Amino acid sequence: MELFVIIVFVIGYLAITLEHNLKVDKLIPALAMMAVSWAIISLGHLEVFEVNAELHKLVPTHVEEILLHHLGKTSEILVFLIGAMTIVEIIDYFNGFSTIKSFVKTKSKVRLLWIFSFLAFILSAIIDNLTATIVLITILRKIITKREDRLWFAGLIIIAANAGGAWSPIGDVTTTMLWIGNKVTTVNLIKYLFIPSLFSMIVPSFIASKMQAFKGNIEDIEVENENDIDKYSSVMLYLGLGAIMFVPIFKTITHLPPYVGMMLSLSVVAIFAEIFSNRRISLTNIDQESDFEAHHSPVHKSLAGIEMPSILFFLGILLAVAALESLGILFHFAESLNKTIPMLGTEPSITGYNVSDLVVMILGVASAIIDNVPLVAASIGMFADPIDSPLWHFIAFAAGTGGSMLIIGSAAGVVAMGMERINFFWYFKKISWLALVGFLVGSAVFMIMRTIL
Numbered sequence: 001m002e003l004f005v006i007i008v009f010v011i012g013y014l015a016i017t018l019e020h021n022l023k024v025d026k027l028i029p030a031l032a033m034m035a036v037s038w039a040i041i042s043l044g045h046l047e048v049f050e051v052n053a054e055l056h057k058l059v060p061t062h063v064e065e066i067l068l069h070h071l072g073k074t075s076e077i078l079v080f081l082i083g084a085m086t087i088v089e090i091i092d093y094f095n096g097f098s099t100i101k102s103f104v105k106t107k108s109k110v111r112l113l114w115i116f117s118f119l120a121f122i123l124s125a126i127i128d129n130l131t132a133t134i135v136l137i138t139i140l141r142k143i144i145t146k147r148e149d150r151l152w153f154a155g156l157i158i159i160a161a162n163a164g165g166a167w168s169p170i171g172d173v174t175t176t177m178l179w180i181g182n183k184v185t186t187v188n189l190i191k192y193l194f195i196p197s198l199f200s201m202i203v204p205s206f207i208a209s210k211m212q213a214f215k216g217n218i219e220d221i222e223v224e225n226e227n228d229i230d231k232y233s234s235v236m237l238y239l240g241l242g243a244i245m246f247v248p249i250f251k252t253i254t255h256l257p258p259y260v261g262m263m264l265s266l267s268v269v270a271i272f273a274e275i276f277s278n279r280r281i282s283l284t285n286i287d288q289e290s291d292f293e294a295h296h297s298p299v300h301k302s303l304a305g306i307e308m309p310s311i312l313f314f315l316g317i318l319l320a321v322a323a324l325e326s327l328g329i330l331f332h333f334a335e336s337l338n339k340t341i342p343m344l345g346t347e348p349s350i351t352g353y354n355v356s357d358l359v360v361m362i363l364g365v366a367s368a369i370i371d372n373v374p375l376v377a378a379s380i381g382m383f384a385d386p387i388d389s390p391l392w393h394f395i396a397f398a399a400g401t402g403g404s405m406l407i408i409g410s411a412a413g414v415v416a417m418g419m420e421r422i423n424f425f426w427y428f429k430k431i432s433w434l435a436l437v438g439f440l441v442g443s444a445v446f447m448i449m450r451t452i453l
Contacts, residue, residue: 001044002327008036009320013374016317020408027309030316037323038067048326051384058328070322076180076259077173077318078311083262084170087240088131089302090273096237097135104143107217110209116140116153117205120160121198124412125168126241129161129400133412136161137419144218147420152213154416155431156205159404159438161412163201166400167193169248169258173314173411174376174399180258181380183392186248192393192449200401200442204434232276236269243269273298310411317374325381333382360394361443364402368409372399390450397446404435 012033016026041048041063048066049058091097100123104115116136124132136157137150144150165171169179169186178184208214243265250261277298324330367375376399385391403410407417407427416422 001040001046002329004044005037005040005046005323005327006329008033008040009324012320016374017369025309027313027316030313030320032316034316034320034323037320038063041323041327046327049328049331051325051331051381058331066326067319067322070319070326073181074315074318074322076257077177078314080176080180080259080262081173081314082306082311083259083266084128084244085131085306086299086302087244087266087269088127089305090269090298091236091240092305093273093298093302094233094236094276096233096240097139099234099237100135101139101142104139109149109214109216109218112143112218113153113156113205113209113214116157117160117201120157121164121201124161124164125171126244128170129165129172130411130415132164133157133161133416134419137416146218149213149218150420151422151426152208152430154420154422155427156208156434158407158410158413158416159204159401159431159435160201162404162410163197163401163438163442165412166200166397167197170244172396172400174372175396176258177318177373177376177380178392178396182387183380183389184396185388186252188388189393189396192390192446192453193397195449196397196442196446197401199445200397200438203441204438207434207437236273236276239272240269270299273302314373318377321374321377321381324378330378330381331384357394357443357447360391360398363395364398364439364443365405367399367402368405372403372410375399394443394446394450397442398439401435401439401442405432405439407431 012029015022015024015029019026040046048061048063050061050066050069051058100119103119104112106112106115120129120132120136123135126132127135137154140150140153140157144153162172166175167190169175169184169189175184175189179186179189244262246265247258247261250256250264251258254260274297321330363375363379376395379395383391403413407413407422407424413427417424417427
């Protein structure tokens with residue numbers, strides 16, 4: 001019966017990977033494989049286990065208990081993401097991201113490249129790489145009118161955004177999963193991954209700056225219409241970003257799960273959003289339009305704008321991987337990897353087990369081909385290394401930056417592909433090799449830092 005669960009997972013995984021070919025949203029096979037997998041476990045009365053990380057062994061348990069356990073862990077991630085998405089939508093409601101455009105005061109393509117690369121690197125660490133990519137490409141459209149030029153900038157934004165998301169606990173879904181799963185801590189994640197991630201952004205940007213595509217100047221920059229700028233836009237931008245950055249601090253101080261801090265941050269941002277929204281309506285000039293706006297809270301509108309398909313996809317894929325973990329399949333697969341793959345420059349973990357750097361780098365390359373969320377979810381169930389083990393830091397880096405090697409390898413790449421209609425093969429020929437160089441350089445820097453720190 002375990003074989004049937006594996007078959008269901010493989011079929012569902014293929015359907016997710018071939019989403020664009022099948023023209024079926026990936027949340028559908030994700031939810032289906034999750035439900036069918038657990039149904040097989042229940043109907044087949046299969047024995048389920050909980051992984052004891054300290055003893056590195058499987059402990060028998062009941063289906064209801066282990067499913068509730070995994071649902072709780074998954075819900076922590078989903079509630080956290082819903083809170084972060086809502087804050088970002090509130091910022092956008094007040095057109096807060098228009099403030100970022102004021103930083104751009106040059107027509108030089110090379111300077112613009114560095115400005116957008118660093119903005120993507122920093123912004124993605126705060127509001128996640130997907131949202132940062134959407135924001136920056138939207139701004140890019142207002143600055144560069146020639147689409148051929150924008151494609152090159154969009155490609156480097158993808159690389160920089162994925163690099164920036166790797167070193168922050170809230171910068172990428174996979175890194176957030178490791179953080180909430182108590183595999184990494186905020187301080188050590190930044191300590192070990194900031195510099196490797198910086199190199200994986202700087203090196204491709206430096207090489208690109210020497211290429212013909214980034215020579216010369218752009219045409220006249222489009223001027224922002226003052227009527228489109230809300231007087232509270234900059235306030236809401238800094239308030240929202242500050243609220244999201246407060247979450248790791250809250251977790252460190254209180255030792256509570258991150259979603260609690262995110263809900264507190266959301267409540268604070270929502271309070272100011274309601275206050276500012278009421279002030280936008282003139283009490284002396286009540287007309288039909290302002291009366292309509294008065295009855296529509298910015299918080300309600302922002303909640304309606306979050307990506308629920310993404311939330312449901314994460315629910316399906318995480319619980320589907322949890323089914324494999326509960327059967328002990330991932331645990332035994334990890335042990336077989338330790339025995340069959342040669343160890344390359346790794347040190348024994350506290351548990352006495354080793355994991356090859358080669359395995360993690362293969363995971364990074366694989367994340368460019370298939371979704372990195374189930375890959376990282378599987379690695380969490382496979383390995384029992386302690387919190388802040390170099391293994392978890394390297395997985396966070398590899399899964400985050402490896403996805404840049406193909407346009408479909410990351411959420412940032414997929415959204416950029418949709419916004420600018422980037423051709424898969426154009427990206428493969430022009431950008432993929434830059435992402436690969438950044439990935440390899442960043443990996444080398446990480447390995448050097450791991451031996452020094």
